[in-house]
Amino acid sequence: MAVITRAGRGRPRSGGFELAVWYLIRLTGVALFVLALSHFSITHFVSDPAEQTSQWIFDERWGGLLWRTLDWLMLQMVVFHAFLGMRTVLQDYMRGGARTAALMTLYLLGFLVFVMGTVAVMSMPIGLVR
Amino acid sequence: MLLRYRGGAGMLAWAFHRIAGVALWLFILLHILDIWLAAANPALYDEVLTIYASLPGRIGEALLGAALLYHALNGLRIIALDFWPRLTRYHLRLWYACWIVFFLVGIPGAYLIVAPALGLPGLKG
Numbered sequence: 001m002a003v004i005t006r007a008g009r010g011r012p013r014s015g016g017f018e019l020a021v022w023y024l025i026r027l028t029g030v031a032l033f034v035l036a037l038s039h040f041s042i043t044h045f046v047s048d049p050a051e052q053t054s055q056w057i058f059d060e061r062w063g064g065l066l067w068r069t070l071d072w073l074m075l076q077m078v079v080f081h082a083f084l085g086m087r088t089v090l091q092d093y094m095r096g097g098a099r100t101a102a103l104m105t106l107y108l109l110g111f112l113v114f115v116m117g118t119v120a121v122m123s124m125p126i127g128l129v130r
Numbered sequence: 131m132l133l134r135y136r137g138g139a140g141m142l143a144w145a146f147h148r149i150a151g152v153a154l155w156l157f158i159l160l161h162i163l164d165i166w167l168a169a170a171n172p173a174l175y176d177e178v179l180t181i182y183a184s185l186p187g188r189i190g191e192a193l194l195g196a197a198l199l200y201h202a203l204n205g206l207r208i209i210a211l212d213f214w215p216r217l218t219r220y221h222l223r224l225w226y227a228c229w230i231v232f233f234l235v236g237i238p239g240a241y242l243i244v245a246p247a248l249g250l251p252g253l254k255g
Contacts, residue, residue: 011212026212029205037202040195044243048254049191050183054172057165082155089152113159116166124169 009088021084028081035074058124068121075117083110143225147204150197157194185247192240199236203228 012018043052052061062068083106090102164182167175181187207224211217217224245252 026209029209033202033206036198040198044191044195045239045253048183048246049179049187050246052179052182054168054175057168078158082151082158085151086155089148109159113162117162120162120166120169 021087024080025084025088028077031077032074032081035070035077039071039074062121062124072118072121075114075121079110079114079117083107083113139222139225143204143207146200147208150201153197154194154201183247185244188244188247192243195239195243196232196236199232199239200228203231 009022012022043049047056047060062071086106087103090099090106094102164175164178167178182191204225207221207228210224211221241250242252244250246254
């Protein structure tokens with residue numbers, strides 16, 4: 001007996017791009033369950049916002065290549081998950097030309113977020129902050 | 131909408147998931163901006179940081195953590211139901227389990243986040 005799940009969006013039957021998005025949202029979701037929750041725990045329980053100055057980020061948080069790589073990985077997951085999720089939300093509530101304009105703005109914003117995050121995690125060189 | 135439409139727990143689970151998701155998306159825009167400042171303008175970033183460490187900032191972070199935790203737990207529930215449809219029989223019990231974990235983790239978590247601004251004992255003494 002086939003049970004139809006209505007927990008989230010139904011798996012698209014069309015296949016192709018929409019099916020890929022459906023899987024990507026779930027895959028990045030599992031990755032973010034680990035990455036985002038551990039990131040929040042590190043910034044609020046292991047460390048405290050009061051001590052997270054730019055100097056601290058440079059010395060501790062992004063002192064090694066491993067953490068920068070992990071954070072860049074999280075950035076990619078977040079950009080995919082958050083912006084494809086917002087795409088679904090916009091498609092649910094908007095129609096016609098307004099929807100196209102909103103989606104184009106969303107994709108542009110997603111690209112900007114990815115570039116700014118990448119610049120931040122990669123460009124903070126040794127010696128920039130005293 | 132939440133009060134008039136009698137959609138039941140499944141609808142509430144969906145509505146909370148969506149509201150939390152949009153809120154998290156908004157925070158990501160802010161968070162990328164602030165972390166970009168850490169590299170581009172460290173002095174300005176340090177000023178922004180004092181807002182994050184203040185009492186209103188910490189209350190906001192506790193709310194952010196709540197949105198993140200709910201979205202994460204309910205998201206796992208959605209994924210589990212999508213890939214193992216037979217679990218749908220227990221979807222309500224799974225949702226209640228999400229809430230149990232949410233409060234067990236969330237209440238001490240929220241306390242630890244807000245405590246330093248109130249001078250209460252926390253992780254840093």
